[in-house]
Amino acid sequence: MDIELFERILQAVKSYDDYFTPKIDATGKEGLSPLQKMTAAVRMLAYGCPADLLDEYIQIGESTAIESLIHFCDAVIGVFEERYLRRPTSIDIAMLLQEGEERGFPGMLGSLDCMHWHWKNCPTAWHGTHTNGFKGVPTLILEIVASKSLWIWHAFFGMAGTNNDITVLDRSPLFDDLINGVAPHVIS
Template sequence: MILYDSDSDDELEIVTIASMEAESSLRSQHAARKRREFVWRNPLQGHQRFFLDYFADPPVYPPKLFRRRFRMNRSLFLRIQSKVEAYEPYFVQKRNGAGVLGLSSLQKITAALRMLVYGVAADFMDEYLRIGESTAMKSLKKFVKAMVAIFSDEYLRSPNNDDIARLLTVGESRGFPGMLGSIDCMHWTWKNCPTAWKGMYTGHAHEPTIILEAVASYDLWIWHAFFGLPGSNNDINVLERSSVFTELA
């Protein structure tokens, strides 16, 4: 309130009322800005449609299309889904306070995988899977952490003594004694590369790329990965900076 030094009680009352009205107006405007729009997506309908498309017997889309769209077989997807759901309670389908079933683990994991595989926006799958943007982002973060925690000991590691002995035996039988795997560098296109960085990330591919160095054995098992160098580097530059020979050094 703003009070003026005046002999008139009427003037004081008018100023006080005007100040209170202004404060109330500001409060309502702030509340309007803070209010979030609620969209009822019917997540159960999204789960049912997705299940019928890919996991029913028979599904709408055959296994060949599942492999093409998910970049893996359905059996591998279901293995990942069961492991992640058992490890992270966030992916277990629950009921809300009104008793309505929420999103299933299939919906959350599929949204995370599509963002990882195709690089799509968080709300890209909303109209099909019925999953909001914030939920999709949260699912992605929890999915990545769960995958590292569950599978890192088996898949995200260097070869141990048993692996080395097996790989050397196989390499020798195939005519390459002393060989553990094949090393190569791949260029991944960076479509949204900032303009100021394009010169540094552009090499022989004539477009901005990021380099991935990987070592793979005969069975396509990746034993080493080094990712992130600008595309203007060549294979020798990447090899000198990578950690592939760190233990030997």
């Protein structure tokens, strides 16, 4: 992650939740820094590392790492939901259609793709429901719609079971919205 982006998120999270402000304990010693707490949360989200592993590298205990993750996720949603974690508005749709037009795809809102991620830490009991013939190893399927600028305005993880691109699309809220007539209206 770019350092400027990391620092911007850190500042936003600190202003949203005072959990990320440094505190002094009963002995007068300063507690964990906001940087340690956010780094722990980002490492767990980005790399899937267990909370108890972070003690060795970041000097943060397992329960504090989990608490930091919960506060971080709540803060990110609270701060960025209105701008980034939402459906496209009519202005966004006009911008997406303009991007598609410029690239020779009039009427295209974005590019839909289903990615198969190898789930190396899949619990043994779940191997059967997350393994298919495509890869032969447990995978998670992520369906996304992204614009040219990589704005991901739709994401959906496939459910357990016979996960392939067709079943993920069958269960996708994006296509449910199209069928039910609540998808973004595109004027061609």
